[in-house]
Amino acid sequence: MGTLRFFNLQPLMETFGCRYLFETGTGMGEGVRYASFYQFDRIWSVEIHPDIAATARERFADNGRIEILHETSEQALARVLPGIDREKAVLFWLDAHFPGADFGLASYRDESDADRRLPLQRELELIAKLRRPCRDVLLIDDLRIYEEGPFGEGPMPDFAQTLPPELRNIDFVLRPPWSESHDLQRFYENTGYLVLTPRHPPPNAGAAR
Ligand SMILES: C[S@@+](CC[C@H](N)C(=O)[O-])C[C@H]1O[C@@H](n2cnc3c(N)ncnc32)[C@H](O)[C@@H]1O
Secondary structure (H helix, E strand, C coil): CCCCHHHHHHHHHHHEEEEEEEEEECCCHHHHHHCCCCCCEEEEEEEEEEEHHHHHHHHHHCCCEEEEEEEEEEHHHHHHHHHCCCCEEEEEEEEEECHHHHHHCCCCCCCCCCHCCCHHHHHHHHHHHHCCCCCCCEEEEEEHHHCCCCCCCCCCCCHHHCCHHHCCCCCHHHCCCCCEEEEEEEEECCCCEEEECCCCCCCCCCCCC
């Protein structure tokens, strides 16, 4: 499992003017906890599993900046993004996959709907559509689901690999609109990360608050 702690969020917030954090896949809430140390105006995190979502809600109930949503990542993005000010960038931490499995509450193959099991492609399509022209920053966990590479924690274990070989790629990130608007970086630490940063930061970034 990757961790948002791999990233220093302050320079990303300053360079790209990120005022909001949106996480897909809350898990135990470690990403939310880390993000809460930074001065985001709002933090949303969505979790598909009812027990995991309930525990996280309780954990962050006292923090008015944090909202834990219990639905699919697609549903949450479709509902929340249209209401977010386009002038303020969002920092996305896209980490939803295998409902319940990382915490022993399900197996990696239990979810038969591929878009709920591995929602990344649909999430990116929604973000591109609802935040157009998109000048947000996207941090994506678990690159090893999609590609081979010298990952710090090794290759994707066979028991957790549910993608057929023809879908094991990030072609959906390498083509427009992302290839036109964002630079892409790969990191091989942990289970691998993809970072998409806008080629043209918002006009007031840096001084942004
Ligand atoms: C790796 S964990 C998240 C860890 C967390 N982001 C962190 O940084 O600590 C992945 C989580 O995504 C959830 N999940 C899986 N598919 C989902 C979906 N389609 N929508 C929302 N959450 C999903 C899983 O139930 C699991 O709790």
